[in-house]
Amino acid sequence: MYYPTIKLDVKSNTPIGKYGKMRRQYLKEYRPVVFTQAVLDGTLFEHLRESNDAAHNRLHLIINQMAWVQSKRLF
Numbered sequence: 001m002y003y004p005t006i007k008l009d010v011k012s013n014t015p016i017g018k019y020g021k022m023r024r025q026y027l028k029e030y031r032p033v034v035f036t037q038a039v040l041d042g043t044l045f046e047h048l049r050e051s052n053d054a055a056h057n058r059l060h061l062i063i064n065q066m067a068w069v070q071s072k073r074l075f
Contacts, residue, residue: 014049016045016048016049016052017049017052017056018052019051019052019055019056020048020049020051020052021048023047023048023051023052024044024048
């Protein structure tokens with residue numbers, strides 16, 4: 001039986017972060033075809049970094065909105 005040697009192409013040393021790891025786990029468990037295709041295409045790490053950045057941006061937006069609402073309640 002033949003097993004191909006697959007190497008991941010990591011273009012930078014930027015870590016994928018907490019939310020990137022969560023996204024990777026989700027893809028592995030619930031979307032295995034998408035995960036495998038991303039690995040084979042070499043787009044997995046880019047996708048994970050983008051997911052991590054989007055999650056962080058959303059988190060900062062929510063925190064700022066909560067702080068704004070809280071500051072309005074004090075006065």
